[in-house]
């Protein structure tokens with residue numbers, strides 16, 4: 001089973017006059033040593049790299065990292081929001097920005113923004129695929145530990161109004177050796193203001209909430225909760241749950257499980273929607289029967305969680321803190337609970353997942369008592 005190669009290949013090095021440390025806000029000249037490309041997206045590339053202060057001797061101890069540098073063209077309004085968001089966040093389940101700098105690429109004469117982040121060895125997309133090629137799915141304990149950490153990251157982000165808007169397995173970084181999980185790619189993230197419109201053409205198709213598909217512009221952080229439901233479902237199925245071939249057919253895939261969207265839902269989302277609503281019922285069985293059939297390898301509490309999360313009405317989808325309190329995660333609260341990462345013989349405690357910051361405790365409020373270890 002694979003993650004990315006641990007060995008760093010040959011590097012190219014260059015010196016930058018002004019690299020800003022995200023923690024201190026101070027800028028200094030630093031040498032950047034870039035290794036292999038570890039990711040490619042619609043907007044830029046991600047490479048592995050190490051950094052050292054220009055004044056430091058070139059000894060192994062002087063080099064920090066490895067980090068992941070995401071490089072995107074600078075000065076577009078859309079992408080500078082990613083830097084702004086990353087600078088504002090600090091959570092164990094959200095990727096941390098270490099440094100940033102702008103660099104002119106002489107090949108195309110474009111200034112690129114370089115975001116230097118902590119580097120994780122894999123993604124949930126790679127992990128799901130690793131199991132799928134062996135006709136397996138992730139162990140149930142891993143599904144729980146990963147899902148809980150996504151919900152915890154969302155509780156933190158949503159409490160500040162930050163909506164990620166592109167939740168999908170390739171944007172969820174993991175370390176399979178420790179089961180640590182961090183959400184990445186804040187290129188689409190936005191602080192949503194109540195009743196203010198935002199573009200509805202956001203989020204990768206398979207993970208798009210139904211209100212976005214019908215063109216809703218005044219949506220909420222509940223679009224991320226839909227994405228979370230799709231990601232949990234994918235861990236149980238080994239493939240994306242709703243695989244529409246185009247944006248409208250995406251709605252058809254959803255209606256195969258949930259039934260057709262209600263008229264009120266469509267009207268509330270977008271009164272001007274004139275696309276298909278697949279109003280012919282495709283099945284005669286009830287929703288719980290269909291969920292139980294689709295997730296025939298999942299426990300009753302997992303099916304219950306998915307049935308509550310994957311609903312048309314955004315207001316009815318639970319908040320992240322409610323999700324964290326769902327009985328599906330009850331095992332994790334037992335001090336005796338241990339999880340064994342693949343390719344390891346030792347077992348790990350997950351007590352740290354319940355060590356909340358003061359800010360998280362404030363957000364959890366009265367629900368804190370539901371998240372006590374026993």
Ligand SMILES: Nc1ncnc2c1ncn2[C@@H]1O[C@H](COP(=O)(O)OP(=O)(O)OP(=O)(O)O)[C@@H](O)[C@H]1O
Pocket residue numbers: 038039040041042043044045046068070095117118119120121122123166170171173184185186187
């Ligand atoms: N901090 C990181 N550590 C390790 N790998 C990373 C890191 N950040 C990104 N990657 C890898 O690079 C890929 C692309 O990164 P990212 O999603 O941020 O770029 P993007 O251009 O916005 O991509 P997309 O168009 O797919 O949304 C990720 O799927 C992941 O495999």
